[in-house]
Amino acid sequence: MTKMSDVARLANVSTATVSRVLRNPEAVTEPTKHKVLEAIEELNYQPNMLARHFRRTETNTILVVVPNIINTVFAEIVGGIEDEASKKGYRVLLRNSNNQIDSEYGSIEHMKQRQVDGMIMLSPKLDEETLLDISNQYPIVLATAHLDGVKIPVVSIDNINSSKKATEHLISLGHKRIAHLTGPLYSLISKNRCKGYRRAMIENGLEIYSNLILEGDFTYESGYKQMKKLLDLENPPTAVFAASDDMAMGVVNAAKHHGLNVPGDLAVVGFDNIKFSSIFDPPLTTIAQPMFGMGKRAMELLIRKFKGESLSQTEHVLPDKLIIRESCGTKQKESTVV
Structure with a gap:
């Protein structure tokens, strides 16, 4: 099926220009309009009249x-x-x-x-x-x-810097072997959260081990499953940054079922600050999205x-917060780091 973008490519104009020719032709110069109409005819493009x-x-x-x-x-x-x-x-x-x-x-x-x-x-x-x-x-x-x-x-939100902040919190607590459970890596969000983790490790002079980065799908089940793989390693991590709170909860329970204490034996940080994260055992340190x-x-x-307003700003980035709770080993009352 021919798309508007195919017409734009053949006519060497933007898709917005093609759209204007179809909706408001008097706003387009004659030469440009002629090129677009020729491309429409050549490709047999059928504009969506209903749209x-x-x-x-x-x-x-x-x-x-x-x-x-x-x-x-x-x-x-x-x-x-x-x-x-x-x-x-x-x-x-x-x-x-x-x-x-x-x-x-x-x-x-x-x-x-x-x-x-x-x-x-x-x-x-x-x-x-x-x-x-x-x-x-x-x-x-x-x-x-x-x-x-x-x-x-x-x-x-700024997924790179927020994830960097979460990882740096674990580093500040003395952890060096920090694992990261990503979201599905077809998603740019997941890639950016992994990028933030990597950036924090590199900037703090810590080695990144490929076997400590595992892909999940933001669900509790994937967090549990991938944590079991990490626990089977000869040298497992001492801390985990999970790209969602659901995965972080899976991590915590997998560690508990393995006989570990969280945060005594393993520190865990999640992402999202879903409502259940504050009453989970232990309460999750996490990145809060608005x-x-x-x-x-x-x-x-x-x-x-x-x-019909023209939006000059394309990306609208809202502020996130690091919510510090007990899952990473902090004994203080819940606190917030912007």
């Missing part, structure tokens, strides 16, 4: 695509989206993609059929070209994501796009 109609018809409904609704992080972000949406008179239509890329493609069709005004995608798996093509037809905002060089509004605030900001940006 063009949506841009003129307000439904006061938005679509939110979530990779896993069971994940507490996404649930809290959706809460922020719904809070802001209700204040502005918008309804929220939720679709759970179950981390399936086909479902994300289906969400686009679903969006057309439901005649929603726009879409917020949380940690999408769609390729950047497809996302850019969609964004040129519909108002779209991404959250908990990061795309290099793509001009789509994104709401996130999840509710991320959802609100994403909805605010989408509404600005509805109004």
Whole structure:
């Protein structure tokens, strides 16, 4: 199927220019318009007339695509989206993609059929070209994501520096053999959290052992499974930085079932600061994301796009915090490090 980006490539213009030729041709110079129309004819590109109609018809409904609704992080972000949406008179239509890329493609069709005004995608798996093509037809905002060089509004935290901060906390406690359980490495978020871990180790003169970096999928089960592998090593780690609180909890319980004491024998730091992390045994040291605030900001940006505002800032980075609790060996009361 021919995409708008194919037309743009053949005509040697941006996809935004192709979109303007289709929606507002009088705003484009004659030579440019001629090139685009020739490319459309040559490629037999069929513009989505329904999508063009949506841009003129307000439904006061938005679509939110979530990779896993069971994940507490996404649930809290959706809460922020719904809070802001209700204040502005918008309804929220939720679709759970179950981390399936086909479902994300289906969400686009679903969006057309439901005649929603726009879409917020949380940690999408769609390729950047497809996302850019969609964004040129519909108002779209991404959250908990990061795309290099793509001009789509994104709401996130600084995953590199936050992970560096978490790892440096373990280093400050005297640990040298620090393992890292990553999220799925197809995700740029997971790659950036691993990059932050590596950066902290290198800048503090510590060796990075490849067998101490294992890939998980942000779930409790993957944390438990990968920790058992680490415990089978001849020289296991004394500390673990997990890229999610769910994985960190799996790490702690695997260590306990192995007869270890946490934090006496093993220090653990997680990521996300989900609600259960403060009452887990032991309470988790973790990186707190402003999840509710991320959802609100994403909805605010989408509404600005509805109004036709030009968003000069593409990436909106919100502040994170290191929440220090007992799982890493800190005996003091819960404290916060920005």
